[in-house]
Amino acid sequence: MHFPGRFAEQLVADQLERVSLSFLVDDLVIRRGGVAGNIAYALGVLGQAPMLVGAVGGDFAEYRADLERFGVDCSLVHVCEDVHTARFVCTTDDDMRQIASFYTGAMARAGEISLAPALSRPGGPDLVLIGADDPTAMLRHTDECRALGVPFAADPSQQVTRMDGPEIRRLVEGARYLLTNDYEWELLLRKTGWTEAEVGARVDVRITTHGEHGALLVGKDGVQLKVGVVPETAKIDPTGVGDGFRAGFLAGVSEGLSLERSAQLGSLVAVIVLETDGPQEWAWDKARAVERLRDAYGPDAAAEISAKLP
Secondary structure, three states: OEOOOOHHHHOOHHHHHHOOOOOOOOEOOOOOOOHHHHHHHHHHHOOOOOEEEEEEEOOOHHHHHHHHHOOOEEEEEEEEOOOOOOEEEEEEOOOOOEEEEEEOHHHHHHHHOOOHHHHHOOOOOOOEEEOOOOHHHHHHHHHHHHHHOOOEEEOOHHHHHOOOHHHHHHHHOOOOEEEEEHHHHHHHHHHHOOOHHHHHOOOOEEEEEOHHHOEEEEEOOOOEEEEOOOOOOOOOOOOOHHHHHHHHHHHHHHOOOOHHHHHHHHHHHHHHHHOOOOOOOOOOOHHHHHHHHHHHHOHHHHHHHHOOOO
16 A cells, blocks of 8 residues: 555654554555565566475465466465465555555464475475575474575565574574675674674675665675665665565576676666566566666676576
8 A cells, every 4th residue: 555645754753652543545556475476476587497385375376376377386385275375464655664564374384384395306496595484484494404405595584573583593594695684684683692793604695785775795704795776767666675686686696697796686676676566567678677787787797697587
C-alpha cells in the first residue's frame, strides 16, 4: 500500500507509548514476493538454475507455476495445505519509509525441511543461500551445510532482529559469504559481541550494502572493496531491492565473475527492482543492462559481465 504523506509527520515523539494510528492509503497492490521467491525468480531470469526450499500454504500452486516457468526448481518446497503462505503487508510513504506486518503462516514449519536430499544428489548445488526464514530452519540448514561440507551464504536479513547472539553466531560461523545491509551489520555486531575482525575470521567474504552509497566487500584478509551503485532513473518501490542485489551477486560468482564484477551485476539488478512496482515484475533487457553497466562501471566491466548474461 502507499500512504500519500510522511510517517514522520504523524508520530509525536513524547506520545509513542500511546500510538494508535490509521493511515489512509491511496493504493493497494498484491504482489508475489518473499526473500527466497524474489531471489529465485531473479536467478532464473539471469539464466541460473536455482532450487527453492521453503514451506508454503495450499495457496502456492499458481506462484509455483510462474516460478517454474523461469526455471526455478520447486521440488523441495514443502506444502502445508491447512495454512496460508507467509505474507508481508507493507505501507510505504512518500519518503520511501515503510511500516509493515509479517504473518508467518506455513513458514513456521520450515524447520521440518531437511536439505540433505538436495545436498547429496549428484550435481547438487554449488552454494546454499540461507536467507530469512523460520530461525529453527535457518539454523538447521546451516548445520546441514557444515556437516556435509557444502558452501553456504548466511543472509539473516530481517531475522537478525529476532535471533539472539548465540543463534546469529551459529548461523554465521563458517559461511562463504555473509550478506547484510548496514543496519543489520551493526545489529549483528551488537548481538554477537564480535568485532569486525572476529567476524572476518569466521567468514570468507562479508558483503554489506549501504543503500545509495553502494556495497562494501571485505575479505578474510581484511582487504576492502567498495562498489558504487548503478544510477537510478526513478524510485518506484524499494521492496525486494536487497534480494535483487543478492541474486545478481550470486549469479555473477556462479558464472565465475570476480567479486567486484558480481557486486556490480548485483547493483544493476537492485536498481532495476527499485525502478519497478513489485519485486518480481521487472523485465530483463540485456542491451539496456549492458549500456547501464558501461555507463556506471566502464567498458571493461560491461564486457566482462555481458559475456555471462542471457
